[in-house]
């Protein structure tokens with residue numbers, strides 16, 4: 254166990270990042286154009302997206318456990334360090350391989366034409382945003398996340414970040430964005446803010462005619478072997494114990510309840526053995542969760558490692574698969590009544 258430190262004490266990378274170490278060259282003077290001194294997020298609530306840059310308004314307390322960094326208050330229970338950034342980046346590349354696209358909503362022409370405002374909620378290390386901002390230089394991109402795993406330099410001019418806890422609301426005016434992208438986040442906002450509240454917050458931020466796209470895992474494996482089945486089951490039990498429930502099947506209802514139109518759903522059933530990064534992501538996820546799973550079960554650490562190796566072999570042998578789904582829909586245009 255380690256002590257607690259503020260996020261800023263921990264900011265300088267000690268480890269070199271496997272995929273994109275340049276992302277984490279955060280320079281102190283770029284961080285806080287508005288300071289971290291007890292300012293309330295609401296003080297900045299109505300900032301226009303055109304005049305923010307990388308903005309840090311939270312001074313988070315962190316804790317270090319077994320060499321990994323976590324949020325002190327357990328609001329989010331995955332680590333928030335460079336190793337985790339590596340895992341999320343690898344996962345990003347896995348999704349790009351699987352989907353062969355960055356989004357499904359019908360917005361490509363508009364993004365190319367320019368002037369579109371795009372928000373990525375819970376952007377993590379923000380590879381999706383970095384690449385999108387590069388592909389579509391005439392549109393504007395914004396990332397929001399509770400921790401600053403995203404870059405603060407070496408980024409395209411049309412990309413901004415804001416560090417904020419979305420459970421306090423997302424700090425933008427109504428009807429600011431043409432496209433909102435939320436990947437692998439909804440299950441991780443348990444507690445005081447329900448999925449319904451988060452969803453209506455996302456819809457509040459959408460312009461009429463804007464698109465919302467949610468990408469989620471199902472939290473199930475198909476055709477798993479005994480070791481992988483056991484470990485996955487424990488992982489899901491740990492999640493449930495923390496109030497994290499996969500929400501895939503409740504997403505269509507959220508679109509409907511918020512009166513979004515043109516709703517579509519695209520599913521991919523993905524075999525671990527068919528994608529270069531899928532096995533590695535599986536392995537990294539179970540390494541990340543090792544301590545938490547061990548606390549929750551009676552398996553000893555050596556047995557866990559053995560089961561993990563066996564699981565990877567089983568994923569190939571049994572052709573185990575999982576589901577990933579993109580949901581998207583549009584906020585209706587306003588029609589003038591005569």
Ligand SMILES: C[S@@+](CC[C@H](N)C(=O)[O-])C[C@H]1O[C@@H](n2cnc3c(N)ncnc32)[C@H](O)[C@@H]1O
Nearest residue numbers: 329341375376377398399400418419420436437
């Ligand atoms: C599983 S990661 C997904 C990251 C990214 N969307 C991706 O697909 O790589 C979930 C992200 O949500 C962020 N997050 C968790 N709780 C949050 C909160 N209350 N407010 C803002 N971001 C939060 C985490 O810091 C993390 O980056």
